[in-house]
Amino acid sequence: MMKSLGLIVEYNPFHNGHLYHLQQAKKQSQADVVIAVMSGNFLQRGEPALVSKWTRAKMALEAGVDLVVELPYAFATQRADRFAFGAVSILDEMKCDEIIFGSESGKIEPFLKTVDFLRENEKEYNEWIQRHVKTGISYPAAASKAFATIPNRPDEAVDLAKPNNILGYHYVNSIRENDSKMHIDTVQRTGAGYHEVGHGTDKIASATGIRKTLFEGNGKLSEIEELVPPTTYKGLIKHQHEFGQFLNWEGYFEFLKHRLITFSADELSEVYECVEGIQHRLKDQILRSESFQSFLESVKTKRYTWTRLQRLCTHILTNANKEVMNKALREQPTSIRLLGMSENGQKHLNTIKKKVELPIVSTLSKYSDDFMEMDIKATNTYILGFPSRFHTTLWKQEYANPPIRI
Amino acid sequence: MMKSLGLIVEYNPFHNGHLYHLQQAKKQSQADVVIAVMSGNFLQRGEPALVSKWTRAKMALEAGVDLVVELPYAFATQRADRFAFGAVSILDEMKCDEIIFGSESGKIEPFLKTVDFLRENEKEYNEWIQRHVKTGISYPAAASKAFATIPNRPDEAVDLAKPNNILGYHYVNSIRENDSKMHIDTVQRTGAGYHEVGHGTDKIASATGIRKTLFEGNGKLSEIEELVPPTTYKGLIKHQHEFGQFLNWEGYFEFLKHRLITFSADELSEVYECVEGIQHRLKDQILRSESFQSFLESVKTKRYTWTRLQRLCTHILTNANKEVMNKALREQPTSIRLLGMSENGQKHLNTIKKKVELPIVSTLSKYSDDFMEMDIKATNTYILGFPSRFHTTLWKQEYANPPIRI
Numbered sequence: 001m002m003k004s005l006g007l008i009v010e011y012n013p014f015h016n017g018h019l020y021h022l023q024q025a026k027k028q029s030q031a032d033v034v035i036a037v038m039s040g041n042f043l044q045r046g047e048p049a050l051v052s053k054w055t056r057a058k059m060a061l062e063a064g065v066d067l068v069v070e071l072p073y074a075f076a077t078q079r080a081d082r083f084a085f086g087a088v089s090i091l092d093e094m095k096c097d098e099i100i101f102g103s104e105s106g107k108i109e110p111f112l113k114t115v116d117f118l119r120e121n122e123k124e125y126n127e128w129i130q131r132h133v134k135t136g137i138s139y140p141a142a143a144s145k146a147f148a149t150i151p152n153r154p155d156e157a158v159d160l161a162k163p164n165n166i167l168g169y170h171y172v173n174s175i176r177e178n179d180s181k182m183h184i185d186t187v188q189r190t191g192a193g194y195h196e197v198g199h200g201t202d203k204i205a206s207a208t209g210i211r212k213t214l215f216e217g218n219g220k221l222s223e224i225e226e227l228v229p230p231t232t233y234k235g236l237i238k239h240q241h242e243f244g245q246f247l248n249w250e251g252y253f254e255f256l257k258h259r260l261i262t263f264s265a266d267e268l269s270e271v272y273e274c275v276e277g278i279q280h281r282l283k284d285q286i287l288r289s290e291s292f293q294s295f296l297e298s299v300k301t302k303r304y305t306w307t308r309l310q311r312l313c314t315h316i317l318t319n320a321n322k323e324v325m326n327k328a329l330r331e332q333p334t335s336i337r338l339l340g341m342s343e344n345g346q347k348h349l350n351t352i353k354k355k356v357e358l359p360i361v362s363t364l365s366k367y368s369d370d371f372m373e374m375d376i377k378a379t380n381t382y383i384l385g386f387p388s389r390f391h392t393t394l395w396k397q398e399y400a401n402p403p404i405r406i
Numbered sequence: 407m408m409k410s411l412g413l414i415v416e417y418n419p420f421h422n423g424h425l426y427h428l429q430q431a432k433k434q435s436q437a438d439v440v441i442a443v444m445s446g447n448f449l450q451r452g453e454p455a456l457v458s459k460w461t462r463a464k465m466a467l468e469a470g471v472d473l474v475v476e477l478p479y480a481f482a483t484q485r486a487d488r489f490a491f492g493a494v495s496i497l498d499e500m501k502c503d504e505i506i507f508g509s510e511s512g513k514i515e516p517f518l519k520t521v522d523f524l525r526e527n528e529k530e531y532n533e534w535i536q537r538h539v540k541t542g543i544s545y546p547a548a549a550s551k552a553f554a555t556i557p558n559r560p561d562e563a564v565d566l567a568k569p570n571n572i573l574g575y576h577y578v579n580s581i582r583e584n585d586s587k588m589h590i591d592t593v594q595r596t597g598a599g600y601h602e603v604g605h606g607t608d609k610i611a612s613a614t615g616i617r618k619t620l621f622e623g624n625g626k627l628s629e630i631e632e633l634v635p636p637t638t639y640k641g642l643i644k645h646q647h648e649f650g651q652f653l654n655w656e657g658y659f660e661f662l663k664h665r666l667i668t669f670s671a672d673e674l675s676e677v678y679e680c681v682e683g684i685q686h687r688l689k690d691q692i693l694r695s696e697s698f699q700s701f702l703e704s705v706k707t708k709r710y711t712w713t714r715l716q717r718l719c720t721h722i723l724t725n726a727n728k729e730v731m732n733k734a735l736r737e738q739p740t741s742i743r744l745l746g747m748s749e750n751g752q753k754h755l756n757t758i759k760k761k762v763e764l765p766i767v768s769t770l771s772k773y774s775d776d777f778m779e780m781d782i783k784a785t786n787t788y789i790l791g792f793p794s795r796f797h798t799t800l801w802k803q804e805y806a807n808p809p810i811r812i
Contacts (some may be wrong), residue, residue: 253794254660254661254790255660255661255664257790258661258664258787258790259664261783261786261787262723262724262725262786263725267725287798287801287802288802289798290795290798317668318668319669319673377667377668380667380693381664381667381668384660384663384667388659389696391663392694392695392696395693396693396694
């Protein structure tokens, strides 16, 4: 029986830090096969991915991941708790033996203790959160404040004020919630700088930094060459050569404008997370904004954080209605979309296939459910960010193409 | 008391044929002032106008029209009967003494007789239309066939199989429907060729032909110079110089794609004229279409004519919902948007102002009603067809700008 390791990733794009994490996690777990559940074309912070999920899946496979499956949009673009729940559920369903995530400390005990403590004191914790939310701060800020104020918390508790710890916390919590038998552990993240990665010493920078360089620098790919594995670099070059541009929010701004000017406040309130009349602010500011960046700046408040608004804009863009998104608040994913596999991954898939209860979807045209319908809308929308001469081809490929094999 | 002449126009763009009609109508009516009710940014055939309503209003004023008022979107983009009804109602409300429209024959009697005959035999006529519609042909085709088959029609009846006669018929019919005291007459249209226009002999071509040359030729404006008055030519040059491009459906195709891929068949059925499941065909074909032109070609059938589909696409684009559009099927316009005036026009406006019962809206920010809300959505959408650096300025101008004065 092969031992399988599960990773929860966005790979936007796959860089040296990801490679380091992948290698450390493999070593630590002694796993024979690595399964990554990866966000599709829209990411947790409510952004379109730099390059498509296919390109990103290929980069992951070439770097040593064996199976890449898609985290459905309805989970991928949610707050940390549901993002984590969806991802952990899929890895559980894929019969993973262990999940390893990155953290500042590299120690799992504080996460386990914090989760157990807050599960025992759930009611009190939630009351504290609500109390802080009412003062007008954002939910994440309220949660971290609640945690700081709740009495009797364990000394070794993990610091939930740090965003990076929040996801880890929710991975552990989701395992408990699912009564999962999966083992969970963490490896220490590396900061920016030079580290032993791959076959030598490579420079590590964050994905955010890499994207920033690509869009704000003179857009020269060579500037990020030393920050990513050669396979990623090749993938980015190929994408740029084929499509001429990387994807970001600015490329979808016209569509957002159109939606906001033609939909009434009432109609917009059907969109998931469009609450408390925020759509009036959006409709107002869109008429004055020259870019997506300046638009979000003008709408942002203490309560409506950048990420929350960006996610809302993504839902407006993809027309993510409440029904399907709320379903992800209550239920587990209902199918598993396979994006790519190595030979090793395929061998493993054959051994677990019979035990996986959800449909494993290789080609889209043969299967659909509510979450997948939402994924199709999201992907079809994502494709609009490419130059228009590619639209029909990319739409067709999304339906017809089998998973990537390397 | 000044005698006022009303014209119902689109001026897309104002050309020598329009000038000829304007001059003939002025001569025939001996009017002191000319009021044009003009479609706004979207036209009766369901197309965005070549240049904005402001540019077109200016061209009209410079050619001799005294007052230009806007036909609201909810009437302007409807079938001939409601288009005519909205326009005639506005001219009636503006206290016009006479309406003159262009026709092949230049004789008003056949129109009057046909209208009277069909109003007397309305029930039978409608039954014939329904019978023909059921065979799967379009409504206009069915109406013209019904007219051909109805017994006892007067010998001198106007030929309702000719599209140009349909509008004239409905102008007359709307006058009857409104119990209006306005006189109505027609002047003969001139075909293509050279005619006495303005101060010399000018070449006349259709607006369709002119637009075709602008988009399909090498786009050189000089090719149409002899087909339009110098004032129009100057206006087109100015527009091209400022914005670089004229507006047509292809410039909105991306927005149509986005709407069709992100809205479910159910959601699309809320759009006006989205009936009989046509949205399934639209959703299907959009994924395969490289241009608006080829999209409409692929969706068109005997029953769904090009114009009907183009209007539907316009309504999808502007999110024209059933409520406001159906209101235009039952009610008259509720306000009059003034787009421009000459000195003579302003003098006239001052004399009639007190008698006009509807609000005359000079600046948008001070007034709104359901029809005008729809106009705002349509104009805001229309502006998206301009290069994006102009959007915020044009949106602002639409709210802030007073009518054009020459």
